[in-house]
Amino acid sequence: MRVPRQFVKTVADFKICFVRHALIQSIPEAEALRLFEMLPFELRQSDCFEDALTGLWRYDFGTPPITLPGGGQIVGTPHFQEVRVLVRVIYLACRVLQNDRLSQYIHRLANKEQHPDVLAEFQPLQHRVNLRGIENEAAGVGNKTIDWLIPDDGQPPLYVEVKRRIRDLIESFESLHFAQSLGIDEIPAPHHDPALMMRSTTDKFPSRDSSAALHCLWIAAHLKQEANETRRAFGQLEAGRIHVVVFGGWTKEASLIGERPEDIEAVASRLDITPSDQFLFTRS
Numbered sequence: 001m002r003v004p005r006q007f008v009k010t011v012a013d014f015k016i017c018f019v020r021h022a023l024i025q026s027i028p029e030a031e032a033l034r035l036f037e038m039l040p041f042e043l044r045q046s047d048c049f050e051d052a053l054t055g056l057w058r059y060d061f062g063t064p065p066i067t068l069p070g071g072g073q074i075v076g077t078p079h080f081q082e083v084r085v086l087v088r089v090i091y092l093a094c095r096v097l098q099n100d101r102l103s104q105y106i107h108r109l110a111n112k113e114q115h116p117d118v119l120a121e122f123q124p125l126q127h128r129v130n131l132r133g134i135e136n137e138a139a140g141v142g143n144k145t146i147d148w149l150i151p152d153d154g155q156p157p158l159y160v161e162v163k164r165r166i167r168d169l170i171e172s173f174e175s176l177h178f179a180q181s182l183g184i185d186e187i188p189a190p191h192h193d194p195a196l197m198m199r200s201t202t203d204k205f206p207s208r209d210s211s212a213a214l215h216c217l218w219i220a221a222h223l224k225q226e227a228n229e230t231r232r233a234f235g236q237l238e239a240g241r242i243h244v245v246v247f248g249g250w251t252k253e254a255s256l257i258g259e260r261p262e263d264i265e266a267v268a269s270r271l272d273i274t275p276s277d278q279f280l281f282t283r284s
Contacts, residue, residue: 001047002060003080009052014083017048017057021084027091035090040110048083057083061115081119085250089122095131120164120220121147123248127272140204150270157213158270161201164220198237198245207240210263214243216271221247221255227280231257246271247279255279 001008015036022032036044046059058080093105108118125134125148138149138159150158198217205215225247234245234257244267248254253276258264268275 001049003047003049003058007052009050009055011047011049012057014044014046014048014059017059017083018087021057021087022091025084025087025091027087032087035087035094038090038094038106039086040106042110043115049080051080059083059086061112081116082250085119088126089119092122092125092131096125096134097136101136117164121162123220123250124148124160124162124216124218124246124271125150126250127252128270129272141206144204146204152270155214155266155270156211158216158267159205159213160216160218160271161204162218162220163201198233198242202237202241205241207238209240210243210260210266214263214266215241216244216246216267217242218246218248220249221279222249224279224281225255226283227277228282230280234258243267246273248273249279253278 001011018036019029019032022035023029027035043061046061048057048059050057060080090106093102097105105118109115111118125131128150130152133151135149135151137145137147140146140159146159147162148158148160150160152158201217208215230245234242239259243260243263244256244258246254246256246267252272252274254268254273255278256264256268256273256275258267264275267273
């Protein structure tokens with residue numbers, strides 16, 4: 001197990017822990033066992049432990065550590081996913097994906113380097129009750145695809161593209177490493193260009209009014225984003241391409257920015273998330 005022993009409260013059999021978390025999510029034991037056996041073999045062999053810092057149960061599936069300038073490495077929470085998240089994701093996948101798509105998704109979970117990214121694709125769906133008719137890899141502009149198309153009766157289709165922003169976390173550790181070399185212990189506020197990820201996604205969406213189709217970019221964030229810079233970057237996008245940007249994670253709280261308040265409210269309601277400033281800060 002790679003996790004430092006001082007951060008481990010106790011260990012458990014991964015299968016037993018998986019089933020226990022499934023029962024907490026009201027998944028019957030027989031179905032929980034079936035879901036576990038669907039996981040790739042190498043994933044089922046993961047070490048499982050209770051995080052002494054948070055009390056959360058996590059598993060170690062070999063996500064590469066963050067390498068710092070000079071060769072140092074950091075292994076932490078981003079490398080040990082929550083068991084409850086894996087349970088929720090595989091449960092959702094079995095209800096939303098069909099046949100070959102489901103098999104392909106489960107196969108992708110076995111990629112150690114991409115494992116957190118593959119899990120994050122289901123963040124926008126994690127709180128929805130109605131999963132009927134949701135389409136994966138919906139048609140976008142040209143031959144591009146969009147992660148999710150969510151239909152709801154009486155409302156415009158909701159398209160959601162998911163991106164995971166791990167680079168901010170890496171840069172924060174690099175900044176701390178540099179600051180500590182100068183005798184400074186405080187982590188500097190992150191500096192990045194929030195427009196880059198937004199612009200890299202806009203060409204997937206056609207330009208249209210949100211009354212015809214609602215376009216959402218979900219960014220799986222690990223650190224807070226500077227609020228003014230992020231809103232300014234959003235305002236520079238071509239109108240009608242992306243209507244709402246969500247900075248979210250594996251909890252119900254998420255930070256949303258958008259063209260119109262009614263678009264933000266619609267996305268929050270349909271994804272059953274609670275708007276907050278959890279992922280935003282104002283640079284002093």
